[in-house]
Amino acid sequence: xxxxxxxxxxxxxxxxxxxxxxxxxxxxxxxxxxxxxxxxxxxxxxxxxxxxxxxxxxxxxxxxxxxxxxxxxxxxxxxxxxxxxxxxxxxxxxxxxxx
Amino acid sequence: xxxxxxxxxxxxxxxxxxxxxxxxxxxxxxxxxxxxxxxxxxxxxxxxxxxxxxxxxxxxxxxxxxxxxxxxxxxxxxxxxxxxxxxxxxxxxxxxxxxxxxxxxxxxxxxxxxxxxxxxxxxxxxxxxxxxxxxxxxxxxxxxxxxxxxxxxxxxxxxxxxxxxxxxxxxxxxxxxxxxxxxxxxxxxxxxxxxxxxxxxxxxxxxxxxxxxxxxxxxxxxxxxxxxxxxxxxxxxxxxxxxxxxxxxxxxxxxxxxxxxxxxxxxxxxxxxxxxxxxxxxxxxxxxxxxxxxxxxxxxxxxxxxxxxxxxxxxxxxxxxxxxxxxxxxxxxxxxxxxxxxxxxxxxxxxxxxxxxxxxxxxxxxxxxxxxxxxxxxxxxxxxxxxxxxxxxxxxxxxxxxxxxxxxxxxxxxxxxxxxxxxxxxxxxxxxxxxxxxxxxxxxxxxxxxxxxxxxxxxxxxxxxxxxxxxxxxxxxxx
Numbered sequence: 001x002x003x004x005x006x007x008x009x010x011x012x013x014x015x016x017x018x019x020x021x022x023x024x025x026x027x028x029x030x031x032x033x034x035x036x037x038x039x040x041x042x043x044x045x046x047x048x049x050x051x052x053x054x055x056x057x058x059x060x061x062x063x064x065x066x067x068x069x070x071x072x073x074x075x076x077x078x079x080x081x082x083x084x085x086x087x088x089x090x091x092x093x094x095x096x097x098x099x
Numbered sequence: 100x101x102x103x104x105x106x107x108x109x110x111x112x113x114x115x116x117x118x119x120x121x122x123x124x125x126x127x128x129x130x131x132x133x134x135x136x137x138x139x140x141x142x143x144x145x146x147x148x149x150x151x152x153x154x155x156x157x158x159x160x161x162x163x164x165x166x167x168x169x170x171x172x173x174x175x176x177x178x179x180x181x182x183x184x185x186x187x188x189x190x191x192x193x194x195x196x197x198x199x200x201x202x203x204x205x206x207x208x209x210x211x212x213x214x215x216x217x218x219x220x221x222x223x224x225x226x227x228x229x230x231x232x233x234x235x236x237x238x239x240x241x242x243x244x245x246x247x248x249x250x251x252x253x254x255x256x257x258x259x260x261x262x263x264x265x266x267x268x269x270x271x272x273x274x275x276x277x278x279x280x281x282x283x284x285x286x287x288x289x290x291x292x293x294x295x296x297x298x299x300x301x302x303x304x305x306x307x308x309x310x311x312x313x314x315x316x317x318x319x320x321x322x323x324x325x326x327x328x329x330x331x332x333x334x335x336x337x338x339x340x341x342x343x344x345x346x347x348x349x350x351x352x353x354x355x356x357x358x359x360x361x362x363x364x365x366x367x368x369x370x371x372x373x374x375x376x377x378x379x380x381x382x383x384x385x386x387x388x389x390x391x392x393x394x395x396x397x398x399x400x401x402x403x404x405x406x407x408x409x410x411x412x413x414x415x416x417x418x419x420x421x422x423x424x425x426x427x428x429x430x431x432x433x434x435x436x437x438x439x440x441x442x443x444x445x446x447x448x449x450x451x452x453x454x455x456x457x458x459x460x461x462x463x464x465x466x467x468x469x470x471x472x473x474x475x476x477x478x479x480x481x482x483x484x485x486x487x488x489x490x491x492x493x494x495x496x497x498x499x500x501x502x503x504x505x506x507x508x509x510x511x512x513x514x515x516x517x518x519x520x521x522x523x524x525x526x527x528x529x530x531x532x533x534x535x536x537x538x539x540x541x542x543x544x545x546x547x548x549x550x551x552x553x554x555x556x557x558x559x560x561x562x563x564x565x566x567x568x569x570x571x572x573x574x575x576x577x578x
Contacts, residue, residue: 007235007364007379009523022364024236030153030223032128033237035265035363060377062233062367080266081361081384086284087276090362090380 001046002027002053004036004071009060009091014069016043020094023055023071037077046070101176101329104209104348105164105302105397108174109147115179117144117170124150127160127237132230135162135402142407145170147397151226157395158226162402164242165305166409171416174305175328183415183437184486190328191420194313198326200335200344208336208347215390216339220268222387225351227264230402231369235379236263238368239353240272242401242409244300244311246343247357249283249318255344256283257321259311259410261368262299262353265384270299270355271365273382276529277470277513279317284357284383294356296341297385302350302399307333312410313417314472340388350397355385371414372443373405374519377526411440418444418472431461437485445518446475450485454478454539459506463535467508472515476535482552495538504537 003026008014018041025034044067046052055071058064084093102108112118119138125131125148138146145163150156165171172181175189205211215221227239240262248255256279262272274280288295300307306328310321322344325333335344340354366379401409415438423436426449434450447466451458459478466473479485483494499505514521514531525531540549551558559567 007367009377028128031267033229033264034223034267035236035269037363058233060367060379062231062235062369062375064233079361080269081358081363083360084362085289085360086357086362086383087281087381088362090364093362 003056004053005056005058007058007060011057011059011065013091014042014057017041018074020077020097022090022094026056035080036073037080037082038073039075039077041072041074043070101306101331102174102304103334104304105161105350105399108164108305109145109161111173112145112164112170115169115173117167117173117179119144119146121146121148122150124152126152127154127226127228128152129229129232131160131162131228131400132402135230135400136404139163139166139402139408140405142167154226159395159397160226160228160400161302161397162400163409164399165309166401166407166412168412171309171412174309182486187416187419190416191423193328193330194324194420196327197323198329198332200322200326201332202344203334203336203347205336207334209393210345210347210349210352211336211391212394213392214339217388220387220390222264222270222353222390223267225390225392225396226398228398228400230400231375231404233375234263234368235364235366236265236271238263238400239270239301239398240299241403242301242308242399244303244307244346245272245274245280246298246300246345247280247283247295248343250287252318254318255320255322256280256317257307257311259308261365261370262385263365263368265363265365268387269363270353270385270387271363271382272385273365273368273378275516277515282317284359288357289359292359294358294386296338296343297355297357298338298341298343298345299353299355299385300345300349300351301353302393302397303346304329304333304348307346308399308409309413309417312413314421338389339391349393350399351390351392353387354389354391355387357383357385369404370517371403371410372445372517372519376517376519377523378516406443407440411443414438414444415440419447422447422466426462426465429461429465431458431465434481435485437491439488442475444472446477447473448477448479448485448491450479450481450483451539452481453542454480454537455542456503456506456537458539459504459535459537463506463508463533466535467510467533469513471510471513471531471533474515474518474531474533476533478535478537478539480539482557495536498540499536499538506535506537508533
């Protein structure tokens with residue numbers, strides 16, 4: 001399974017379901033840690049996900065959650081960024097778009 | 100003669116035993132950062148990693164170019180055993196003279212040997228390191244010079260800010276909201292929704308990088324101070340995609356635009372205070388339009404973290420001299436200022452000729468009136484060598500009255516959000532607190548009640564001191 005990584009402020013901020021997020025590609029090679037801006041379904045278990053990949057969660061100090069989550073990417077966004085002003089909280093901006 | 104580039108400087112470092120060439124293949128993904136960190140923590144040499152996994156022969160990463168006082172001394176052309184006080188004095192003398200840069204053409208600019216433009220831009224062609232496990236990305240900009248321009252005055256600011264690869268042609272980074280980068284962007288680009296040209300430079304001459312850490316006043320070009328420090332002009336060349344001028348002998352120049360209306364995640368990153376603490380996803384996004392670079396390019400890295408390292412050493416030097424100048428301009432009766440690298444610019448030592456509460460309050464006001472990067476200030480009398488931390492600690496322990504000698508100042512909107520002990524709310528609102536420890540004898544005390552320091556040079560008569568010094572060898576005591 002392919003592996004990805006994403007950052008949240010608190011582990012509890014990650015919830016199951018469909019969401020927009022930025023994920024880092026953990027495939028070895030020169031493009032490792034390249035970012036994809038995606039719409040995906042995220043869950044604690046791979047069961048029920050279509051073509052699931054592993055998703056590692058890290059908190060705001062970089063600490064890695066012990067157990068992996070799973071991700072099924074539905075759409076890779078063309079835009080590498082989201083609308084917002086410099087120094088605005090990106091995670092808040094993404095959360096507002098979801099609402 | 101001044102160094103033009105890291106390559107010239109490495110020759111001197113090697114001759115002086117201050118450079119290790121690592122010929123074994125190493126991994127840019129964590130390994131170079133770990134080696135760099137361990138080397139700093141053992142006061143080891145600068146490192147040139149000559150073989151990087153996944154990358155062509157000749158592509159290199161360096162660490163710790165000026166990560167010790169001895170290497171800073173060498174960068175200034177001083178003997179490697181120069182004392183910190185001597186280095187401070189030399190720096191202070193040289194930056195008092197400003198020498199404008201020299202503009203050169205592309206033909207005289209090694210940084211133009213290779214050019215990627217537009218769709219050809221690919222950051223992943225360079226061995227950008229993942230420095231610490233758990234960082235938000237590959238930080239190509241750590242020991243860098245970030246250049247941006249105020250279009251109205253043509254002031255070109257140089258600063259040192261972190262930038263990481265987001266995608267093959269996007270960077271994200273985090274110049275603080277109180278930085279001069281942010282000042283220019285807020286003043287001249289955001290109100291007009293205009294992208295701001297930016298150049299991120301790796302591997303210029305070592306003194307250019309040191310000056311990039313300095314708190315030079317707004318509207319003053321750092322390149323002029325570099326000239327003063329070098330004793331000769333720094334060569335600059337125009338960017339391919341903007342009017343920004345960049346060091347012509349740099350290894351790599353990443354040209355782009357900081358966007359006024361798009362954002363993406365940056366961080367977290369193990370930062371200069373020595374921790375990785377929560378500052379992420381609140382920076383800027385730069386679309387990269389061109390990369391120019393020397394053949395067999397070098398990515399100049401610092402595996403930032405617990406001091407000392409290049410960041411804490413450079414900041415110690417540049418910040419102290421700037422603080423001293425500022426305090427003198429504000430009529431504070433100082434002897435000298437020391438920024439111990441171990442205190443990562445959070446802790447400052449200020450020597451004064453006249454102590455007491457009023458002087459200490461003046462000092463605290465100076466450090467908190469605008470952007471606040473420091474938070475602990477130990478004010479000591481003139482008989483204390485500010486560069487001698489044993490003396491400073493003794494003075495602090497014995498002269499700072501816990502009830503009368505500790506002054507505080509709270510503020511909002513201007514603190515340093517990288518300060519590890521601030522909680523998330525304080526970081527978000529730039530709320531903070533600074534303290535000054537008055538470790539001086541109260542000036543109103545009569546001479547008879549001021550304690551006499553029981554040390555060799557202060558508690559014995561001049562005659563006794565002379566007698567002991569002149570007879571020292573005959574005592575047979577080896578020191």
